[in-house]
Amino acid sequence: MTALVNPGLAEELERSDEFNADACMNCGVCSAICPMGVDVQPRKLFRYVLLGMEDRVKAEVEPVFSCLLCKMCEENCPSGVHIAENVRTLRHHIVRTVFGIGRG
Amino acid sequence: MPLPTGDVIGILADNLRLRRSVLPLSAKVATKWTEGLGLRHGGDTMLYTGMMYQLIPYIEGLVKAEIKFGDSWLAKYTGLGRKVNRVVNISAFMARPSAAERAVYDQVPINVVHLLRKAGVEFGALFEDDLYSGALAYDLGADEVLLEHARRVHAVFRKRGVKTVITIDPHTTTMLRSVYPKILEGYDIEVRSYLEVLAEKGMAPSMMLSGDVAIHDSCVFARYEGIVDEPRELLAAAGVTIRDPENTGRQTWCCGGPVESLYPAKAAANAEKRVAQLRAAAPDAVTMCPMCFVNLSSAAGDTMRFKDISQYLREAYAS
Structure with a gap:
């Protein structure tokens, strides 16, 4: 299995100070507590970003857009990750680069 | 699909x-x-x-x-x-x-x-x-x-x-x-x-209500805006006995509404889980968001009753 890596992906996504995927310590509380169950796994999505695996991020349309943005995970995250805003940032990236909405 | x-x-x-x-x-x-x-x-x-x-x-x-x-x-x-x-x-x-x-x-x-x-x-x-x-x-x-x-x-x-x-x-x-x-x-x-x-005005109710009501906090009110106490204070002062479901306040459980426009089946499945929690607390429930109201009442069918909080409050404070 191969992956096309974009080493600048995390920086490209860092539109504001609120984006902090790198604060995730991969503990899995978010996935365990998520009302949507295994449909959304923030820690996996953030790992793709940190590893620059842009194609994997873009292939995760349904998990990214299945997030309720309800912040249940964020309320219980021991690392203070801005999970909802991080997911919204991934949505913005997909909306622009995959769906072509909001470009120019 | x-x-x-x-x-x-x-x-x-x-x-x-x-x-x-x-x-x-x-x-x-x-x-x-x-x-x-x-x-x-x-x-x-x-x-x-x-x-x-x-x-x-x-x-x-x-x-x-x-x-x-x-x-x-x-x-x-x-x-x-x-x-x-x-x-x-x-x-x-x-x-x-x-x-x-x-x-x-x-x-x-x-x-x-x-x-x-x-x-x-x-x-x-x-x-x-x-x-x-x-x-x-x-x-x-x-x-x-x-x-x-x-x-x-x-x-x-x-x-x-x-x-x-x-x-x-x-x-x-x-x-x-x-x-x-x-x-x-x-x-x-x-x-x-x-x-x-x-809540800030501290109004006195003109008519006291009674009965048990399960409260469904909106995720956005509770976790985004920190609005948890105000609806409780207003309902309690009006005589309503508030029953908190398993997930409540800042730990409230989403109604599923935010994904309804893209994935209606997922939204409905989530609403059913929340309705079960609310039903275990009381047969009547109060919501404070139109998305919560429509998703939860659709999932509940005739197994429980939902009212928007404004309905309780108007009855108690402005009837």
């Missing part, structure tokens, strides 16, 4: 950009609730609906149509539908709720008008300039489309000399209070939920 995610988001974003709302409503429909209330035009304090309650019966109609299309051969033409929608507002043909369905949701801002008046609050309304906040575009990550729309809303506030807005639903509250200041230069509108305003 859900419709193609990108095409659905495209249609909603196009509507907001071209028609000022994700699902365009006529001015007559959007302002129907104001009829006969003698609301002041203009002033520095405004009751602001953000069209949220008025939109819900239309969103419901659209979701039903989406489910039908998703299971039919038409699903593969969603992309073409997006192109046509730019010229002709096809979403208007897909959702046509009855007057009775619309009246259920129009009743909420009417209740709030009576409550605020009883509390002695002076306010006006923006009528056809009471625009949608762009909440769905924000949630879906259509940030450029949202920014353009938020500037339009801000321009209305400036033009009409608005200093303070009193909001009703959680989504409009968080957009105007927490999101707009981050994306708009010079935005300094004071934004307060009517629940905060009423």
Whole structure:
């Protein structure tokens, strides 16, 4: 299995100070507590970003857009990750680069 | 099967950009609730609906149509539908709720008008300039489309000399209070939920209520805006016995509504889980968001009863 890596992906996504995927310590509380169950796994999505695996991020349309943005995970995250805003940032990236909405 | 995610988001974003709302409503429909209330035009304090309650019966109609299309051969033409929608507002043909369905949701801002008046609050309304906040575009990550729309809303506030807005639903509250200041230069509108305003006034009920009611906190009110105590204080002072479900307050469980426009089946499954929690607490439940109300009451069917909090409050404080 191969992956096309974009080493600048995390920086490209860092539109504001609120984006902090790198604060995730991969503990899995978010996935365990998520009302949507295994449909959304923030820690996996953030790992793709940190590893620059842009194609994997873009292939995760349904998990990214299945997030309720309800912040249940964020309320219980021991690392203070801005999970909802991080997911919204991934949505913005997909909306622009995959769906072509909001470009120019 | 859900419709193609990108095409659905495209249609909603196009509507907001071209028609000022994700699902365009006529001015007559959007302002129907104001009829006969003698609301002041203009002033520095405004009751602001953000069209949220008025939109819900239309969103419901659209979701039903989406489910039908998703299971039919038409699903593969969603992309073409997006192109046509730019010229002709096809979403208007897909959702046509009855007057009775619309009246259920129009009743909420009417209740709030009576409550605020009883509390002695002076306010006006923006009528056809009471625009949608762009909440769905924000949630879906259509940030450029949202920014353009938020500037339009801000321009209305400036033009009409608005200093303070009193909001009703959680989504409009968080957009105007927490999101707009981050994306708009010079935005300094004071934004307060009517629940905060009423709780601060410390009104005495004119009629005491009774009975047990399960409380469903909105995720956005509880976790985004920290509004947890105000609805409880108002209901408790009115004589309601509040029953907290398994997940409550800042640990509330989402109704599923935020994914309804893209993945209706997932939204319904989540609502069923929440209804089970609420039903275990009491047969009657109170909501404070139109999305929560519609999702949970649809999932519950006739197994339990839901009321918007404004209905309880109007009965107790402004009947």
